[in-house]
Amino acid sequence: MRSASFAIVDFIAKHRVGAVIVLLIVFPLVMPYQALAINILVFGLYAVGFNLLFGYTGLLSFGHAAFLGVGAYLCGIAIVHFGWPWYLAIVAGVAAATLVGVVIGYLAIRTRGIYFSMVTLALAQIVYYAFYKAERWTGGENGLRGVRVEPMQLFGFTIDLVDPMTKYYVILVFVAAALWFVSRVLKSPFGAVIEAIRENEKRTAACGYDVARAKLLVFTLSAAVCGLAGALRALHLSIVPIDSLHYLQSGQAVMMCLLGGMGTFFGPFIGAAAFLWLEDVTTTMTSHWMLVVGVIFMIFVLFFPKGIWGSLLHWMRRDSRANEAVGETVVPERAL
């Protein structure tokens, strides 16, 4: 019985992207309403992008709202001001977020540890104020309104994003592609290098790896993934609120990632789902949602720093360690 369940876990670990996608295809069918499902999809991707940097490279950024926001705004601006079709607008959003990622990353990786967190926070504020002031393009305080998506024809089918289920599955296609990409990056030798940087930066440099370049690259990739999440969010909401660039939005990525389990593949998605579900439930009961999330977050930092998924994996591995002696398979924790 035990070995059968481990065989399943083993199978999932080998086909982790496929497993997530299958889960996400079924997901909206069991959710109470689709808007929440789409939110979880978008923020799950946002947390995955953030996790690439925080969980795998060990760099705690407090400025990732800049990439979510720039991705969302540029996607929105391309549609509202230039009348681009939505798929090109997504490309514009991701490209812009990547570019901002290079610039902020170039400055931020000159610092380490907690300075990195402070500097990314401060640099993200530049982006916030810049978009806040550029009212003609961004709508300033009111946000960018009217991000409308026209129905399009593809292989004889009409894709109309007004229908929530269609919207969910269209967004899922992009999320799935991004997940595959992230999984591929993590499995590559480069993925091993960034994890080595997390474990021991000096030693990685001594082994002959260009640490600064690897950091800048992973920062940029992380920004691109978060930019995609932002662009998809713009299509979902058909408005880009100025809050997308806010410091608290950066903090949300940190919270989701830690809640789910940093440095795990599935953790950020689980964290995003738990966070948004919790928000959905508590805001119907009390207006003091921040108090609830603040307390829960502190409890996790103090007692469960591995997060929901990470703690679960830890517990499973301890269990499987006990079985190792009698020839059982060990859960491949790293892959999950």
Added chain:
Amino acid sequence: MIELSIPLLLAQLTTGIALGAVYALLALGLSLIFGMLTVVNFAHGAFFMVGAFLGVYFLGLTGSFWFSLVLAPLAVGAIGLVCERVLVRPLYGRGIDDPLLLTFGLSYVLVEAMRIAFGIEGMPTSTPAELRGATNLGFGFFPTYRLFLIVATAVVVIALWLFIEKTRFGLIIRAGSRDPEIVRVLGIDIARVWLIVFGIGCAIAGLSGVLAAPTRAVNPEMGIPVLAESFVVTVVGGMGSLPGAVVAGLLVGVVYSMTSLFAPDLAELSIFVLMAVVLLVRPQGFFGKAGLMSGT
């Protein structure tokens, strides 16, 4: 276009110094805690905000600005002591990010606590009666309250300097920030020192909140931009350096007010650009030790 003149520039410079005084105080508290505990207090902006609220509250309660100026920082310091003892202390010895994450969660709780206690709208503030009006500085009239800000900051900075350089406890603080291990070996309860330093840092944040309250809108979200700005000051001045905090605080204030004279739209941006330039040219900041920025 504004008519530029020497008096106008001088007035704007003084405004900048008054603003910078608040920044300097904020950065002092942040640097004091960091230098000693190597904890970046992400709730620093929230403590500033709590200080502003309690200042207005005690002003209404006692009717005296001077009482609120003493009571509010003491109250904020007390909250800081409890937070250190209950929440931050269990995290010593764990990763460097953990206290940072915890204080980030704490800032959520403090913001919401103020919303529950005083409402989401914030509180109206006014300049205390004794400090209203303007004072002639020779080149023009200047709001008395802002002059008071500069004087009050100078008093706090000098008091703190005397405390750290001239007292026995200050000696322990200096030794502890250099090598906590040796201090512990010498038979000093370093955990108690950390507790008190965290409390003092929070009290200073609270004091800057009380002082800044009459010059800005008091609402639960006021601490958020302040947190980012005080990070800019500490990065520019050099992390953990107290002189750096003061010099960079004043510089950031002056840069802000000068930019708002010439290009009002760019005022908020200017200080972050300043930080970016400092990062490129001198990553450790003005007074930071080389290598500290890339250490830990």
